[in-house]
Amino acid sequence: MGVGVSGKSVGARVGRGTLWVVLIGFGLLFLYPFVWLLSASLKPREQVFDNLLIPRTIRWENYAEVWEQLPLLSWMVNSVLIAILAAGLVAVSSSLVAFGFAQFRFPGRGLLFGIVLATMMLPGAVTMVPQYLIWKNLGVLGTWIPLFGANLFGSAFYIFLQRQFFLSLPRDLFEAARLDGASAWGLFWRIAMPLSIPSFVIVFLFEFQASWNNLQQGLIYLNAGSVEGFTVPLGISYAMSTFSPTGGGHGDYQFVMVAALIVTLPMLLLFSIGQRSFIDGVATQGLKG
Structure with a gap:
């Protein structure tokens, strides 16, 4: 009997150890690009792509000079403001529409909800040209409005x-609440909204990240404007082409690496702040005891 228990105990420890090895291995695998980026950001120009994780020469000056070489602060401010507007608008508008579909009964509700979900089947390339023509006719090309304006109408997902x-x-x-005389808005704002904070945070984080990393819309709507008006993805793309020897640059890619590392910090900070709500939203699905 003791041998059996001991065998199970050894097997459990071996299984747990194997699991830890696998998890650590995957963790190191996913961490490698970030470590490489950090290393490249500290190297002089001629050593950026030598693939050494420990730089032969550490050049801290890169982090001071990048602000002189690139309008990085302007790009980050632009991206933060646009991402906040995009995430906030889509989170509120989607919540309002979702609450209507969840709590109210009306003719054609199922059909209408199915049509909303069907819009997720449309590839982005299909709606790209119509959206561009809409913003062009509204006269807002070259402004921030196309980067967050569509979020006023929610997102199917x-x-x-x-x-x-x-x-x-x-x-x-x-x-x-209805028996107490609460209005439809009162049901949403006083009951549903406080209970849905975890899911609201999830939507906000997802959309903030999507907006922060959105290069395509910047290329379409902001590329003709001033460099200071660029977003972070568009700015880094601009820096890559500017520093490229084929574009007349001297190959100063160390500044691109520094910029790429710095612009990851807002997302890391945001996810660290919203981690608790993110986990609660996924794990509990809004059920409060």
């Missing part, structure tokens, strides 16, 4: 996500 969250909330809460 976020509407679906929020609807599933609202459906998990007890309907008795809303029925009791």
Whole structure:
């Protein structure tokens, strides 16, 4: 009997050890690009692409000179403001639409919700030209508006996500509020919204990241403007072409590496702040005891 228990104990320890080895291995694998970027950002120009994780020559001056070589601060401010507007608008508008689909009964609700979900089947290339023509006719090309304006109308994916969250909330809460004379807006703002903070944070984080990394829209709507008006992805793309020897540069890619490393910090900070709500939203799906 003791041998059996001991065998199980050894097997459990071996399995746990194997799991840790696999997890650490994958962790190092995913961490490698970041370590390489950090190393490259500290190297002089001629050593940037030597693939050594420990630089032969450490050049801290790169982090001071990048602000003189590139309008990095302007790019970051632009991207932060645009991402906040885009994430905030889509989170609020999607929540409103999702609450309507989750809590109210009306003719054609299922069909209308199906049409909303069907829009996710459309490739982005299909809507790119019509959206451009709309913004062109509105006279807002070269401004920030096209980068967040469409989020006023919600997102099919976020509407679906929020609807599933609202459906998990007890309907008795809303029925009791109706008996107390709460309006439709009161049901959303006083009951649904406070309980849906975790899912709201998830939507906000997802859209903030999508906006922060969106190079395509910057290329379409901002590329003709001033360099200071660029977003972070467009700015780094501009820096790559500017420093390229084929573009008349001297190959100063160390500044691109520094810029790329610095612009990851806002996303790391945002996810660290919203981590608790993110985990609660995924794990509990909005159920509060």
